[in-house]
Amino acid sequence: MNGDKEKLLSVPAAPSAPPNADDTGADARSASKAVHPHERWIARAIMAALGDPPVRLALWNGWAVGRASGDALATATVRDRGALYKLALNPELQFGELLTQDRIRIEGDLARFLEAVNRAKAQAGFQHLPQKVLGWLYRPRSNALGKSRENIYQHYDIGNDFYELWLDQEMVYTCAYFPEPEVSLEQAQLAKMDHVCRKACLKPGDTVVEAGCGWGALARHMARHYGVKVKAYNISHEQIVYARERARREGLEDRVEYVEGDYREIKGQFDAFVSVGMLEHVGLDNFPQLASVMQRSLKSGGRGLIHSIGRDKPALMNRWIERRIFPGAYPPSLSEMMQLFEPSGFSVLDMENLRLHYVKTLEHWLERYEGAVKRVEAMFGPEFVRTWRLYLAGSIAAFASGELQLFQVTFARHGNNQIPWTRQYLYEQASDAASPTERSVSS
Numbered sequence: 504m505n506g507d508k509e510k511l512l513s514v515p516a517a518p519s520a521p522p523n524a525d526d527t528g529a530d531a532r533s534a535s536k537a538v539h540p541h542e543r544w545i546a547r548a549i550m551a552a553l554g555d556p557p558v559r560l561a562l563w564n565g566w567a568v569g570r571a572s573g574d575a576l577a578t579a580t581v582r583d584r585g586a587l588y589k590l591a592l593n594p595e596l597q598f599g600e601l602l603t604q605d606r607i608r609i610e611g612d613l614a615r616f617l618e619a620v621n622r623a624k625a626q627a628g629f630q631h632l633p634q635k636v637l638g639w640l641y642r643p644r645s646n647a648l649g650k651s652r653e654n655i656y657q658h659y660d661i662g663n664d665f666y667e668l669w670l671d672q673e674m675v676y677t678c679a680y681f682p683e684p685e686v687s688l689e690q691a692q693l694a695k696m697d698h699v700c701r702k703a704c705l706k707p708g709d710t711v712v713e714a715g716c717g718w719g720a721l722a723r724h725m726a727r728h729y730g731v732k733v734k735a736y737n738i739s740h741e742q743i744v745y746a747r748e749r750a751r752r753e754g755l756e757d758r759v760e761y762v763e764g765d766y767r768e769i770k771g772q773f774d775a776f777v778s779v780g781m782l783e784h785v786g787l788d789n790f791p792q793l794a795s796v797m798q799r800s801l802k803s804g805g806r807g808l809i810h811s812i813g814r815d816k817p818a819l820m821n822r823w824i825e826r827r828i829f830p831g832a833y834p835p836s837l838s839e840m841m842q843l844f845e846p847s848g849f850s851v852l853d854m855e856n857l858r859l860h861y862v863k864t865l866e867h868w869l870e871r872y873e874g875a876v877k878r879v880e881a882m883f884g885p886e887f888v889r890t891w892r893l894y895l896a897g898s899i900a901a902f903a904s905g906e907l908q909l910f911q912v913t914f915a916r917h918g919n920n921q922i923p924w925t926r927q928y929l930y931e932q933a934s935d936a937a938s939p940t941e942r943s944v945s946s
Contacts, residue, residue, distance in 0.1 A: 538566050542584060545591050553594075554627025556619045562587065576619050577611025599823030599897075603889040613892065614869070617900035625904065646786035646831045658829055659739040663718070668878060669871035674718035674745070677780035677810065678861040678909050688867040691860075696724040699779060701929050702853070702913050703808050704922070705729040709774040712736070712800055714766040714793075715781025719746025719759070725777075726758035733759045734773070736766055769796050776800055776807035783812045783834045790839070794847045806852070806915040806922070812861075813837065813910045821897075828894045834907060849914045852922055857909040861902045869895040 546560055546568045559575035561567035563582050569575060581587045586606040589597040601607040609616055663674075670676055671689045679691035680698045699721065705711065707730030716722050716735035719742070725731050737743050743763045750759045762768075766781065776797050785793055801807060812834040819825075820832045837854070844851055872879070872895060880888045901907040915922055 536563060536584065538562050538564050538584075542587060543568070545587060546581075549591060549594070552627075553620055554623030554625075556623035558616055558619055575611070577609055577613070577616035579616065580608045580610065582606050582608065593822075596822040596826070599827065599890075599893055602893055603827075603886050605885075605889065614866075614896040614899040614903075617897050618903045621900055621904035621906050625906075646784065646789055659717075660741045662882075663741055663745050665879065665882060666718075668875040669868055673720035673724075675720045676717050678857055679864040679867075680857065681860050681863050684863065688864070688871075691864070691867075692720070693724075695860075696721050697728075698929065699777065699808060699810065699911075700725055700729050702911065703775045703777055704806055704928075705731050705775060707731070710734070710771075711775045711777060712769055712771070712773040714769065714776070714778040714796070715784070716742075716746065716761065717780065718742050719749055719761055721777070721779060722746070722759045722761070723750060723753060723755055726755050727753075731758075731775075734762060734769075734771065735759065736762045736764050736769055738763065738765050766796055767792055769800055771800065772802050772805075773800055774802055774805055776805065778808070779810040781811075782809055782840070783832050784829070786831060786833050787835065787839060787842075790835075790842045791846075794843045797843065797849070798847045801916060803916060804919055804921055806913065806919070807849075808911060808913050809840065809843065810909075810911045811835065811840070813840065813908045815905070815908060821901075824894065824897070827890055837910060837912075840910065840912060844912075844914050848917045850917050850919070852913045852915055853926070854913075855911045857911060858902050858905070858907070861907075861909045862899055865895055865899045865902065869899065 542562065543566065546562060546566075550556070550560055550569050555569070557570050557574070557576050559567050559569040559572060559578040561578055561580040563580070563584065567578070572578065581590060581601075583606060586597075586601045590601060590607070598607065602609070666674060666676065671679075671692045673689075673692055675692040675695070678695065679688060680695035681691045682694050686694070703711070705725060709729075709731040711722075711725055711731050711733045713722050713725075713733060713735040716737045717739075719735060719737075722733040722735040723746075725733050735746070737746070740763060743761050746761045750756050750761065766778075766785075782793075797807060814834050814836045817836045817839055820829065820834060825832055841851070843849070869892075872891065876888055876892075879891070898907070902909070
């Protein structure tokens, strides 16, 4: 029986076709369809393979398995039998596909539902097909130079007006840093940028290269508050246009240069290399190229910071996320991140995991997104609304359950002794922490 369940839940399905008339009838017709005994078995097998999470799985006629309705965190209703079969064959991909097509509905808190499933799966030792097999069947899209632009376009060039609906005023689309849980998203994003700048030991007159700059907030912050000159690279056209206009409007054009270019096209040498939220879009196969860029870009006393979503151990990105949200994405484990440093003559100085800060960040984003849902639906339609709701709620669940991590790694060239003596400089006020290397070991 257990072997049958694994086979049932793990064999990948071909990409789903649009629902047809046979399996997507109106609610009244679906409700009238009887649930066959083998379909009840399938539903029970799904719940058992997921570790019997504290939720309820209902079928199109009201029959349900799992917790009683009053005890369940939430209820997932599969609205037609075709959806049940697709879910059973490939749950990781098809749950998202079916939810956004409105063939599965969640009654209750979506993020809590997904977190409960994640935790139950982990405790039950839920296994998909082996990673090598999955890597062959579901190889992430290429991040070669030309393909990388296509991948970024699909996510980041949706339109600045969309992101303005739910990001903070500076348009920061990476994990914030909450010195206290109750601070606002705006305060937390400013605190994150200060946290990064202090970790990079920035001081007036430094030159900084930023690989993957988003809408340019960190580059402007570094220039304005730390007296450095920044060259920031990004391949998203819409983001670069926005960043240049903000820099012009804020009088920072002489201190910040935004380059519409790939990280592989970085030229020059700098005192600091900073990359926040780009590594997960690089792809493991391209880590040697990024390491080479870091090696040639840093001066002899250079130091750097990499901020990236990651994992406790190597694993492929969720198939639905890679298909619908972040094509080509691969969050690395720490051991995989070390491939950037160990072969290149870099010393890792520190690592911090801000996983719970990302939970808080995503909760703010989802709340703001829900407040703007009518405008989003008018812009893109109801399926888009469901897609991005699932992405944000699923991300909350992934970080809350520990499925995903958020790593900040600082590094310097081998043998560089111009580094902080303790971590105290990270938590001082900005006015008192302008030059943490003044308290470093002399070379």
